[in-house]
Amino acid sequence: MDNKTIKEYLNRCSKCGGCQAVCPLYGETHSEPLVARGKLFLMKNYLDGNLELSPKMMELMSLCLLCKACTVQCPNRIPVDELVLSIRREIAHQKGIPFVKKNVFHHLLQNNGRLTLAAKFAYLYQQSGLQWLMRKTNILGLLPGELARKEKLLPRMNRVPFRAQVPMTLSSSKPRLRVGYYTGCLTNYVFAETGHAVLKVLKNHPLEVVIPEQWCCGLPALTSGDEESAVLLARRNIEVFKKAGVDIIITDCASCGSMLRQYGDLIGGRDARIFSQKVVDFSQLMGDVIDFKPGDKEVSSVVTYHDPCHLRRGQGVIEAPRRLIMSVPGITFREMKDPDRCCGAAGSFNLTHCELANRIGHRKTRNIVDSGAQTVITGCPSCIMQIRHQLELQEIPVQVMHLAELLSKTY
Amino acid sequence: MLSTTVIKEIIKVVGKENVLTTKEELLCYAYDSTPRAFLPDLVARPCCTAQIQKIAKLANEHLFPLVPRGAGTGLSGGSLPVDGGVVVDLTRMNNILEIDEENLVAVVEPGVITFQIQEEVEKRGLFYPPDPASLKTSTIGGNVAECAGGPRALKYGVTRDYVLGLEVVTPDGEVITTGGKTVKSVTGYDLLRLYTGSEGTLGIITKIYLRLIPKPEAKKTMMVVYDKLDDAAQSVSRIIRGGIIPVTLEMMDDRTIRCVENHKQMGLPLDAEAILIIEVDGPQILLDCQAHEIAKLCQDCGAREIKIAETEEERESIWAARRSVSAAVVQIKPTKISEDISVPRMAIPRMVRRLKEIASRYNLELVIFGHAGDGNLHPNILCDQTDAEEMQRVEKAIGELFKAAVELGGTLSGEHGIGMMKAPYLKVETGEAGFEVMRRIKEALDPNNILNPGKIFRGDSNG
Numbered sequence: 001m002d003n004k005t006i007k008e009y010l011n012r013c014s015k016c017g018g019c020q021a022v023c024p025l026y027g028e029t030h031s032e033p034l035v036a037r038g039k040l041f042l043m044k045n046y047l048d049g050n051l052e053l054s055p056k057m058m059e060l061m062s063l064c065l066l067c068k069a070c071t072v073q074c075p076n077r078i079p080v081d082e083l084v085l086s087i088r089r090e091i092a093h094q095k096g097i098p099f100v101k102k103n104v105f106h107h108l109l110q111n112n113g114r115l116t117l118a119a120k121f122a123y124l125y126q127q128s129g130l131q132w133l134m135r136k137t138n139i140l141g142l143l144p145g146e147l148a149r150k151e152k153l154l155p156r157m158n159r160v161p162f163r164a165q166v167p168m169t170l171s172s173s174k175p176r177l178r179v180g181y182y183t184g185c186l187t188n189y190v191f192a193e194t195g196h197a198v199l200k201v202l203k204n205h206p207l208e209v210v211i212p213e214q215w216c217c218g219l220p221a222l223t224s225g226d227e228e229s230a231v232l233l234a235r236r237n238i239e240v241f242k243k244a245g246v247d248i249i250i251t252d253c254a255s256c257g258s259m260l261r262q263y264g265d266l267i268g269g270r271d272a273r274i275f276s277q278k279v280v281d282f283s284q285l286m287g288d289v290i291d292f293k294p295g296d297k298e299v300s301s302v303v304t305y306h307d308p309c310h311l312r313r314g315q316g317v318i319e320a321p322r323r324l325i326m327s328v329p330g331i332t333f334r335e336m337k338d339p340d341r342c343c344g345a346a347g348s349f350n351l352t353h354c355e356l357a358n359r360i361g362h363r364k365t366r367n368i369v370d371s372g373a374q375t376v377i378t379g380c381p382s383c384i385m386q387i388r389h390q391l392e393l394q395e396i397p398v399q400v401m402h403l404a405e406l407l408s409k410t411y
Numbered sequence: 412m413l414s415t416t417v418i419k420e421i422i423k424v425v426g427k428e429n430v431l432t433t434k435e436e437l438l439c440y441a442y443d444s445t446p447r448a449f450l451p452d453l454v455a456r457p458c459c460t461a462q463i464q465k466i467a468k469l470a471n472e473h474l475f476p477l478v479p480r481g482a483g484t485g486l487s488g489g490s491l492p493v494d495g496g497v498v499v500d501l502t503r504m505n506n507i508l509e510i511d512e513e514n515l516v517a518v519v520e521p522g523v524i525t526f527q528i529q530e531e532v533e534k535r536g537l538f539y540p541p542d543p544a545s546l547k548t549s550t551i552g553g554n555v556a557e558c559a560g561g562p563r564a565l566k567y568g569v570t571r572d573y574v575l576g577l578e579v580v581t582p583d584g585e586v587i588t589t590g591g592k593t594v595k596s597v598t599g600y601d602l603l604r605l606y607t608g609s610e611g612t613l614g615i616i617t618k619i620y621l622r623l624i625p626k627p628e629a630k631k632t633m634m635v636v637y638d639k640l641d642d643a644a645q646s647v648s649r650i651i652r653g654g655i656i657p658v659t660l661e662m663m664d665d666r667t668i669r670c671v672e673n674h675k676q677m678g679l680p681l682d683a684e685a686i687l688i689i690e691v692d693g694p695q696i697l698l699d700c701q702a703h704e705i706a707k708l709c710q711d712c713g714a715r716e717i718k719i720a721e722t723e724e725e726r727e728s729i730w731a732a733r734r735s736v737s738a739a740v741v742q743i744k745p746t747k748i749s750e751d752i753s754v755p756r757m758a759i760p761r762m763v764r765r766l767k768e769i770a771s772r773y774n775l776e777l778v779i780f781g782h783a784g785d786g787n788l789h790p791n792i793l794c795d796q797t798d799a800e801e802m803q804r805v806e807k808a809i810g811e812l813f814k815a816a817v818e819l820g821g822t823l824s825g826e827h828g829i830g831m832m833k834a835p836y837l838k839v840e841t842g843e844a845g846f847e848v849m850r851r852i853k854e855a856l857d858p859n860n861i862l863n864p865g866k867i868f869r870g871d872s873n874g
Contacts, residue, residue: 016545
């Protein structure tokens with residue numbers, strides 16, 4: 001987006017304040033600088049030369065979940081999330097990216113070997129008894145409060161990355177489609193069970209599945225303003241999936257999916273656009289592209305569904321997951337209040353703004369409990385991690401699982 | 412500018428985390444839903460009446476302005492800190508203190524969002540009718556301070572009709588309670604009416620007792636299309652005289668209809684002069700009968716097309732047309748100046764013609780919609796605030812449309828308040844003597860002019 005377009009959008013804000021009603025951050029804080037109207041006004045003042053990129057300004061611009069709730073709500077159709085990204089890019093450009101993030105984006109995400117090694121360290125930390133020791137001896141208590149809490153956010157890592165556990169090609173007899181499976185980092189390193197569930201469901205349909213070597217989608221870099229790293233990662237993914245010659249590309253991660261679909265706009269060109277056009281969410285493949293055939297096994301549970309921001313508003317996927325859930329034999333479906341309100345995960349937001357993310361998460365768990373559900377189904381590993389963590393914090397015995405896991409239980 | 416001593420004192424009262432002083436944060440409390448902005452010196456976010464009392468005492472001692480603010484969604488500039496000073500952000504005081512189902516009263520703090528009150532009371536089969544367009548974001552404190560209205564005012568009245576009692580911090584830091592849970596109260600002057608709609612100039616409202624009524628069982632909605640605006644106005648009058656008071660009687664003019672249709676193709680007639688959206692509520696068994704009665708009256712008045720919603724989806728699609736007006740009209744030009752003159756019901760066609768004449772004389776884009784049942788129109792001028800020359804024409808046109816409203820027996824503001832935006836025109840309606848009475852009340856209650864200076868009176872006596 002160029003400066004002229006940005007200014008036009010900013011000028012369009014009538015300051016009606018409608019964004020207050022849907023902004024999860026405003027809902028918890030009632031703080032005007034956190035809601036879209038405030039941020040847009042600050043950006044306008046910055047572009048008019050009335051403000052600098054001060055530490056305060058940078059902090060306020062980091063306080064956005066990019067959940068797109070305001071973008072959808074806005075009567076004047078201002079793409080708030082894109083404007084926030086553009087100012088973050090400007091900040092990254094002028095002020096650089098924080099040391100830790102830079103290292104992650106440049107050295108970890110662009111190098112699968114190192115990423116796997118890091119995941120292995122985390123796994124060893126958890127398995128060797130070191131984590132147990134740290135927690136038991138209260139050494140963690142010596143860390144500053146936030147950091148001790150963050151340690152608890154570290155998910156249980158896969159012993160071996162998911163992609164190393166499965167063959168690169170799986171075929172059924174008479175496949176109708178050749179499907180490329182983009183596993184995302186979280187399925188690869190943390191939630192192998194989601195990956196296995198996806199494959200189990202796909203195997204029961206006339207599909208050929210390819211899982212090429214692949215890289216981080218680039219979303220974490222992009223949301224931090226590091227467009228360069230994001231573009232680099234995008235090019236690599238486009239390349240490998242082109243080589244794999246697939247008809248369609250699926251992902252089990254709403255966030256990755258929304259990013260993969262943006263490649264076309266992000267870097268342009270024929271390959272990128274074709275790539276993006278091929279991307280669908282797992283739920284769309286099963287619900288819209290082919291006809292999902294559940295197995296015979298009943299799954300008797302009362303379930304509710306959480307809409308990941310990146311699936312509902314990012315990709316317009318609303319009905320397919322609900323339809324699929326209801327097609328599972330034995331299921332009772334109950335819609336929760338505000339199913340599309342952000343859970344507070346928002347990528348690494350729950351790491352950088354722990355306390356606020358907990359408050360947002362709390363509202364989500366309250367709505368889950370009120371629905372009377374025993375299980376929450378969703379379509380994004382990031383949401384799964386956050387909702388599970390929030391439920392554990394409050395000792396609420398509700399299960400959280402990926403849609404694919406629910407569907408796979410019928411076979 | 413506030414001295415460091417004052418800032419320290421305020422921090423002592425509300426705590427460091429509830430005091431904002433950086434330019435970035437102050438900018439976010441410089442505006443409301445008008446195009447204007449004024450930087451405050453400080454934002455304080457008190458949590459209780461006692462803290463507000465202390466702040467008011469400080470303000471009187473050190474003579475700085477206090478500007479009460481809810482969600483900042485006002486349309487008259489009522490919460491703009493035009494002279495700087497301290498914005499008193501009341502959004503932390505957001506508890507529903509009590510819903511008394513026996514006496515049909517809700518007791519709430521000023522920072523509760525109006526929609527939340529409605530949600531809570533409706534769960535109990537009760538009803539709080541006022542429904543300003545901003546109800547999902549605006550606070551009840553702001554609604555009371557500006558005496559907000561809404562489409563349902565025709566049948567149910569406006570905010571003031573539901574305020575039974577108020578706790579108010581006076582400009583010098585005392586607390587008074589006026590009214591309460593009783594329906595009747597004639598003890599001394601009617602301070603309730605004085606504070607309701609006082610726009611933050613006489614006191615800071617810290618607790619509100621709201622009258623509730625039983626929730627109507629059902630509603631029915633219809634859309635009526637007219638070739639002639641006069642026929643629509645005639646229908647409105649006939650319906651009400653016929654003994655049926657609809658909840659809402661919304662009107663869109665030809666320009667608005669075209670705007671909405673261009674924006675979102677819903678099959679609205681592009682050659683119609685007016686559309687009415689009529690909704691009735693009450694016991695289910697009466698509604699069909701009422702709807703048909705209304706349809707017949709409209710037909711007699713020359714309606715071209717009548718659509719009665721039979722399902723919830725049809726009802727939704729009718730309201731979707733009205734709801735998309737705001738989004739549709741800003742496609743013409745980015746800045747929307749929304750006025751809210753009110754005229755006697757039957758003067759609507761004359762008022763609409765005057766408005767159109769004024770707009771064409773100043774070469775401005777104008778759409779008119781609003782609440783036809785109560786004569787409250789929203790002429791919206793669409794312009795570009797970056798175009799100084801155009802904004803000058805807008806300013807002149809607004810002056811004329813106020814004059815026209817008063818000439819037709821109407822008022823400057825039906826539901827937005829005077830604030831700063833309409834202050835220069837107040838005397839057009841009140842006259843010198845009326846103005847003077849109001850000014851003396853202000854002077855008596857707030858001699859140091861601490862509370863919300865620059866509102867209602869400015870333009871003349873430096874109020």
